[in-house]
Amino acid sequence: MLRKKQFKINYGVRVKEITDERYMRYYDELKGGIILSIGSVKAKDIETVSKMLNAKGEGRSVKVQMITQSGEIVGFLI
Numbered sequence: 001m002l003r004k005k006q007f008k009i010n011y012g013v014r015v016k017e018i019t020d021e022r023y024m025r026y027y028d029e030l031k032g033g034i035i036l037s038i039g040s041v042k043a044k045d046i047e048t049v050s051k052m053l054n055a056k057g058e059g060r061s062v063k064v065q066m067i068t069q070s071g072e073i074v075g076f077l078i
Contacts, residue, residue: 002033031069038062039052063076
């Protein structure tokens with residue numbers, strides 16, 4: 001399992017489960033990863049992540065930066 005200490009960061013939110021149907025198509029990419037930021041906002045806690053995803057609006061995209069299960073830092077639109 002990835003740990004924030006490995007990457008010397010003190011923020012980020014681990015994706016334990018995906019319950020929102022809108023994001024199920026990203027299940028394999030998200031599950032087990034650590035979200036670092038959404039848009040330009042650091043992912044400090046689950047409330048911040050939820051707020052940013054809910055605020056993006058229907059039909060709009062937001063950039064997510066995360067560390068995948070394999071330890072790769074990636075960015076993608078969701």
